[in-house]
Amino acid sequence: MSATWNIIDGEFTHSDLPVSIAAVMVRPYPPEWWYITDGRLTHSALPPSPKAGAFCGCTSLKSVSIPESVKSIGEFAFADTALTRVKIASDCTYYPTSFPDGCVIEFYDGGE
Amino acid sequence: MSITGTGTIDDPYVVTTWDELAEKAALGSSSAPVYVKLGNDINALDEYPDGNIPRITLAANVDGDGRTIRNIYSTQTSNSLFFITSGSLSNVKLKNIYTYQSVFFTTTHITASRRTAVQDCEISGVCHNYFYSAGENCAAFQRCSLNITGDSELTESNYPPLFLSCFIRFRSPSARMFLVNSVGSSRYQMLEGSYIEADMPALTNLTRSSGDTDTKDTAVYIDNCVLDIKTNGEFSLGCSSGARARSILRASHAPNVTGVANITAVDETHWLDAEYLSSIGFSIEVAE
Numbered sequence: 001m002s003a004t005w006n007i008i009d010g011e012f013t014h015s016d017l018p019v020s021i022a023a024v025m026v027r028p029y030p031p032e033w034w035y036i037t038d039g040r041l042t043h044s045a046l047p048p049s050p051k052a053g054a055f056c057g058c059t060s061l062k063s064v065s066i067p068e069s070v071k072s073i074g075e076f077a078f079a080d081t082a083l084t085r086v087k088i089a090s091d092c093t094y095y096p097t098s099f100p101d102g103c104v105i106e107f108y109d110g111g112e
Numbered sequence: 113m114s115i116t117g118t119g120t121i122d123d124p125y126v127v128t129t130w131d132e133l134a135e136k137a138a139l140g141s142s143s144a145p146v147y148v149k150l151g152n153d154i155n156a157l158d159e160y161p162d163g164n165i166p167r168i169t170l171a172a173n174v175d176g177d178g179r180t181i182r183n184i185y186s187t188q189t190s191n192s193l194f195f196i197t198s199g200s201l202s203n204v205k206l207k208n209i210y211t212y213q214s215v216f217f218t219t220t221h222i223t224a225s226r227r228t229a230v231q232d233c234e235i236s237g238v239c240h241n242y243f244y245s246a247g248e249n250c251a252a253f254q255r256c257s258l259n260i261t262g263d264s265e266l267t268e269s270n271y272p273p274l275f276l277s278c279f280i281r282f283r284s285p286s287a288r289m290f291l292v293n294s295v296g297s298s299r300y301q302m303l304e305g306s307y308i309e310a311d312m313p314a315l316t317n318l319t320r321s322s323g324d325t326d327t328k329d330t331a332v333y334i335d336n337c338v339l340d341i342k343t344n345g346e347f348s349l350g351c352s353s354g355a356r357a358r359s360i361l362r363a364s365h366a367p368n369v370t371g372v373a374n375i376t377a378v379d380e381t382h383w384l385d386a387e388y389l390s391s392i393g394f395s396i397e398v399a400e
Contacts, residue, residue, distance in 0.1 A: 003395070004396060005336075005338070005389075005394065005396040005397070006386075007386055010384060012307060012338045014277070014305060016255060016277040016305060017277050017279055017305065017306075018232070018255050018256065018257040018277075018278070018279050020279045020281060020307075020309070021236050021257045021258075021279075022259065023207070023259070024236050024237060025208055025210065025236075025237060025238060025261075026207075
């Protein structure tokens with residue numbers, strides 16, 4: 001064998017040796033290949049997680065009055081509604097998915 | 113896109129899908145060679161998302177032209193993704209393989225000459241079977257870079273496979289890496305100028321016969337290689353001794369290795385010490 005090894009950047013190599021390849025599997029995975037994304041266990045054949053908010057999908061819901069005493073609004077609570085603007089307490093916690101895309105969120109203390 | 117070309121060496125068939133590749137790669141023989149080239153990258157999931165992907169018979173000489181075939185997903189447990197007969201596969205990247213069958217399989221079409229059938233390829237993915245299985249004599253892999261996660265041996269064959277200047281990264285719970293069935297009293301080159309980086313915690317033998325005896329595991333030559341094999345237990349390298357080119361084994365990752373012939377275990381202090389490695393007979397460049 002004529003190949004003479006060398007050490008480059010801490011790696012053994014020689015002129016005829018290919019570089020090592022790193023990736024074994026990258027997305028997209030085949031069907032039923034499970035993986036964790038955004039903290040959820042899912043697999044490639046599963047549809048997106050169902051939305052389970054209280055008013056989710058109420059497409060005729062155009063306005064809602066949320067008392068200042070409400071301090072928490074769950075994921076998808078008002079997703080897929082016709083809301084364009086809501087007012088909530090400034091210390092109320094909510095998720096990016098709590099309201100439909102583009103809905104303006106106002107706060108009782110005057111902020112937006 | 114339709115297939116172009118006439119299949120000659122100067123005007124190869126140019127294929128752009130898995131089905132087209134399967135159609136044209138199956139043509140030809142050693143006496144009437146056919147040539148095929150990939151015309152673009154192929155996403156096999158586009159054609160076969162259900163895992164029922166048909167085998168590619170490599171009777172023709174397929175040049176990947178540096179392109180990639182990705183997402184090769186197979187749920188079949190018999191056969192192989194590529195069945196090499198008289199052909200070859202070169203200069204292609206096979207990425208995101210996920211298969212329950214072997215990636216490559218050869219039979220008696222590969223003669224005792226052990227000709228190179230796969231060269232200049234990058235191959236990575238998950239293989240729930242032998243990566244390479246051979247019914248008789250083995251083909252050679254040359255200048256290939258493998259990154260395979262498996263759950264059995266890397267290869268299974270009657271006679272030892274041949275890896276020339278290959279980078280092999282392999283993870284498996286198997287107790288063996290190369291399963292050799294019936295090599296008899298002959299000696300065969302198995303690894304030459306190659307880098308083996310393996311994570312095999314249950315490894316007991318680098319090579320082993322199917323009967324789980326060690327009578328065959330001394331029937332291979334391992335020359336001029338770097339072996340970096342992580343394992344928890346005691347294992348046998350099982351290569352043939354004699355005046356062979358020196359190979360080195362990373363001792364810190366395989367603390368209980370036994371049966372070393374022309375393979376020198378090197379501790380961590382000297383692992384990247386070219387001067388020391390040269391002094392023990394390993395063919396390595398030493399700075400002036």
